Amino acid sequence: MITLEHIEKTYPARGGGGAVTALADTSLTIEKGEIFGVIGRSGAGKSTLLRTINLLETPTRGKVWVDGVEMTALKPAQLREARHSIGMIFQHFNLLSSRTVYDNVALPLELAGVPKAQIREAVEPLLDLVGLSDKRDRYPAELSGGQKQRVGIARALASKPKVLLSDEATSALDPETTEQILHLLADINRRLGLTIVLITHEIGVIKEICHKVAVLDDGRVIESGPVFDIFAHPQSEVTRSFVDPVINRGLPDSLKDRLIPQPAAESNPVLRITFTGERATSPVISLLSRKFNIDLNIWHGQIDEIQGAPFGTLVVEVVGPPNAIEAAVSLLKVNNLGVEVLGHAVPGNHRVAV
Amino acid sequence: MLSPEIIALLFKATLDTLHMVAVSGLLGTLIGLPIGVALAVTGKGELLQSLTFNRVFGAVVNVTRSTPFIILVVAIIPFTRLIAGTSIGTSAAIVPLTVAAIPFIARIVEGSVREVDRGLIEAAQAMGATPFQIIRKVLLPEALSSITLGLTLAAVSLIGYSAMVGAVGGGGLGDLGIRYGYQRFLPEVMLAVVVVLVVLVQIVQSAGDLLARRFNKRNLKA
Numbered sequence: 001m002i003t004l005e006h007i008e009k010t011y012p013a014r015g016g017g018g019a020v021t022a023l024a025d026t027s028l029t030i031e032k033g034e035i036f037g038v039i040g041r042s043g044a045g046k047s048t049l050l051r052t053i054n055l056l057e058t059p060t061r062g063k064v065w066v067d068g069v070e071m072t073a074l075k076p077a078q079l080r081e082a083r084h085s086i087g088m089i090f091q092h093f094n095l096l097s098s099r100t101v102y103d104n105v106a107l108p109l110e111l112a113g114v115p116k117a118q119i120r121e122a123v124e125p126l127l128d129l130v131g132l133s134d135k136r137d138r139y140p141a142e143l144s145g146g147q148k149q150r151v152g153i154a155r156a157l158a159s160k161p162k163v164l165l166s167d168e169a170t171s172a173l174d175p176e177t178t179e180q181i182l183h184l185l186a187d188i189n190r191r192l193g194l195t196i197v198l199i200t201h202e203i204g205v206i207k208e209i210c211h212k213v214a215v216l217d218d219g220r221v222i223e224s225g226p227v228f229d230i231f232a233h234p235q236s237e238v239t240r241s242f243v244d245p246v247i248n249r250g251l252p253d254s255l256k257d258r259l260i261p262q263p264a265a266e267s268n269p270v271l272r273i274t275f276t277g278e279r280a281t282s283p284v285i286s287l288l289s290r291k292f293n294i295d296l297n298i299w300h301g302q303i304d305e306i307q308g309a310p311f312g313t314l315v316v317e318v319v320g321p322p323n324a325i326e327a328a329v330s331l332l333k334v335n336n337l338g339v340e341v342l343g344h345a346v347p348g349n350h351r352v353a354v
Numbered sequence: 355m356l357s358p359e360i361i362a363l364l365f366k367a368t369l370d371t372l373h374m375v376a377v378s379g380l381l382g383t384l385i386g387l388p389i390g391v392a393l394a395v396t397g398k399g400e401l402l403q404s405l406t407f408n409r410v411f412g413a414v415v416n417v418t419r420s421t422p423f424i425i426l427v428v429a430i431i432p433f434t435r436l437i438a439g440t441s442i443g444t445s446a447a448i449v450p451l452t453v454a455a456i457p458f459i460a461r462i463v464e465g466s467v468r469e470v471d472r473g474l475i476e477a478a479q480a481m482g483a484t485p486f487q488i489i490r491k492v493l494l495p496e497a498l499s500s501i502t503l504g505l506t507l508a509a510v511s512l513i514g515y516s517a518m519v520g521a522v523g524g525g526g527l528g529d530l531g532i533r534y535g536y537q538r539f540l541p542e543v544m545l546a547v548v549v550v551l552v553v554l555v556q557i558v559q560s561a562g563d564l565l566a567r568r569f570n571k572r573n574l575k576a
Contacts, residue, residue, distance in 0.1 A: 054480055083482035094477035097572045098495040108481040111491065139571040159481070 001195045002030040002053060002163065007062035009048050009219075022048040023059070024219040030212075032162075035189050035196045037210035037227070039203060039242055045219040046199035050165050053197060054086045055079055067162050084112055087156030091168035093148040095140040095155075102127070102136040105154045112159060126154040130184065146177035153184060157192075164188070166198035170205060182208050203242045207231065207306055215239045231306050232276050233338065246304075251315060251342075255299050259343035267344040268319050270299065271329070274338030275312035284337065285316070292328045294320030317345045355542055363530060364543075368550055370444045371526040374519070375512045377448050382455025382512075383505060389415070389456065390463025391489060397468070401475060401485050415457040423454055423515050427522055447524030451515055455508060462504030466497040499570035506562025510555050517551065527551055 009023040022045045030036045040046045051057035052064055055071050064071040069082055095104050105126055109119045127133045130150035140148055149169060156164055166185070170178040186209045189196050200206065206213050206227055214224035217238045223230060234240045251259075259270060273284070285296050300315040318325050332339045356364070393411055396404040421429070427450040431441045434449040470493050478488045494501075517528025527547050535544025 056476060056480060080482035080484065083480060086480070088477070088480040090473060090477060092473055094471070094473040096474060096492060096496060098498065098569070107478075107491065111478070111481055111483045111487050139574050141572050141574040165480075 001032040001034070001067060002028070002036075002197065003063075003065040004028045004049075004052065005063040005065070007049070007052055007059045007064065009045075009052065009057060010060045021219055023052070026062075026216075026219070026221055028214055028221060028224065030195060030197060032195055033189070033193045034212055035186065035198070035210045037206040037213040038197070038199045038216055039201065039206055039213060040199075040216035041238075042201060044216045046201075046216055047167060049216060050167055050197065050199045053163070053165055054083055054088060084108070084159045085161045086163045086165060087159065087161035088165040088167065089149065089152045089156050089169045091171050093140070093145075093152045093172075095148055095151055097140055100137050100139055101132055101143070101151050104140065104151055105158055108155060108159045122158060122160075123154075126157055129157070129188075130154045144177075145173050146180060149173065149177075149181050150184065153181075153188070157188070157194075162195060164194050164196045166196060168200055169198065171200065171202065178202075178205070179208075185209060203246050207246055211307065215242065226307075228276070228306050228309055228311070231304075232274055232311060251300055255315075258345050260346060261343055263344045264346065267346050268317050269325060270315060270317045270342045270345050271332075272338075272340045272342050273314045273316065273332060274340075275303075275314070276309070276338070284332070284335075285314070288328045288331070291331070292320065292324040294318055294324050294328060315342065356546060360534070360540075360543060360546075363534070364527075364546055364550065367525070367527045367530040367547070368554075371513065371516050371528075371554070374444055374447050374451055374516045374524070374526055375509060378451035378455050378516075379505070379509050379512055381448075381452045382459045382508065385452075386456040386459030387463050387501075390460040391467055391493070393460060393464040394467035394493075395485070395489065401488060415460055418453065418457040419461065423450070424518055426450055426454055427519060427524075442523040444525040447516065447519035447522075447526070450519065451512060454515060455512055458511065459505065459508050462508060463497075463501055466500035466504055467493050469500060470496045499566045499572075502562060502566040502569055506559060506566070509558045509562070513551065513554055513558070 005027055007023050007026045009021070011020040011022060013019045026045075026049060028036075028049075038046050038049060048057050052059045053066060053071075055064065055074075059072065062072070066082065066086060071079065071082060074082055096107065099107065102123060105123045106119045109122060114122070124133070127136055130153055132147060132150050132154065135143065135147065140151065143151065152169070164185075169185075170181050173181060182205060185196060185198075188194055189209075198205065198210070210227050212225065213227045213230050214221045215230070215236065215238060216222070217236075222236050223234070223239050230239060231243050231246075234243045260267065263269070275284070285298070288294065289296055295318070297317040297319065298314065299317060301313065303310055303312040305311065318328065320328075329339055389411060393408060393415070395401040396408040396411075398405065398408075418426070430450055430453060433453075434441050434446050437449050438446040440446050474492050474496060475488055478492045483491065516524070516526050517531070520526055520529030520532050523529070527550060531544050531547035534540050535547060
């Protein structure tokens, strides 16, 4: 549905500073009907990336395709036409304060020259969809943040777009309202088959509704793929820093203090075992214990749900002869469970034998 | 205390002032508003950036704005004659008043339009709006309340300016005040002129405030 090919965006030097590269050789493919998330810290280039899709930002180099149309090759009038099929919602809603809810939602249709009667036919169901029929004659100043974003969503959908771009749409909202807006977006995605591209700095948003995710850092896509895979096996430091707080891969400090990087006398290896999908519920610990006659001390464990699939992590200290431990690790690997040696534990007081 | 003749003069002078202010205000808005919008949208990084246009018009506006009004009145007498056929009287006074009002209103409108949140322009662009549509459907409606306040300010200034054209035979309340109040030592006429001017300014300001409040939908209570 959307293809970005080697996009580069450089802002010319201003004042004393040199030229700023916002995006460096970024390529992405977003499939039809997907909710695609782009996450990154502020200044990573997310906003620029999103705006190159509807060409609010013209890339310095590279090509953008949306729904088979090469956006970067369009003349201004054709580009305006193409933008009718790309809706956009914003962090600060960007509603016209001088227009009522109804008139705000009607605006894109007015701009496209749609007759009044047809506008009404289009706007009223949209107000129903976002649950604001009773607010149709209110002004944005009379609405809460969540209601304003609903108006923004209805407005973005008015011209029946194929793609919805979301620019930090929930970042100005409280957690509960964020949840509602995300559900609304997921619902729209399912019902209308709309492709959604959203940028965010909140990993919770990605976890909640995205199918795929790209991690952007310093103007580059450093990792991308299905959300589940990125959460289960983050490759880069930046991705880990996003993922860790949500799925709690981190260890309590008291346990961290007992870890040393290399084996020592009386130390035992500490493993992080990752269970995904159906394996999240398999009785692997007792199996290992029985089969290899080793002890497994559970340090830390958690089961999360990502995109509706269970995802568990377990941190264990393994006590037993080295060859038995090795055999246990290879059994885990054969079973496609994620195994990672976090370090080696020196004796402490907090062990609980299983 | 005021003789019927003076009251009649006062009435006539008030009408003259209103006539001058209304016509020059209207013409000034008709010409100044588009110039103001043009100045706002042609600035650096704006919707229709055109720095040459912006600099040239900006310079013309600044020159007119920095010329003291009384100098402007005499300086453009030939132009006034060309337009009004005379340089004396109420109709002639409308010419310099309009010439002064245009850049004043242009700058006010420019400021109001520039205040509009850039996010709204971006949103409209994302919807596929043309620059002209953005001006008409986004910038002007969103700036309307602020423009109304600015035009009120312009009208009040024009009332003041209109008193000055009295000095060059322009007619109106200023003319009455100078000729009867000052030159004929009739302090009660001077006082009456001042009172009428104060009342006029009050009415214009209150009406402007009221309209501006009505146009402003930004501070409605939820």
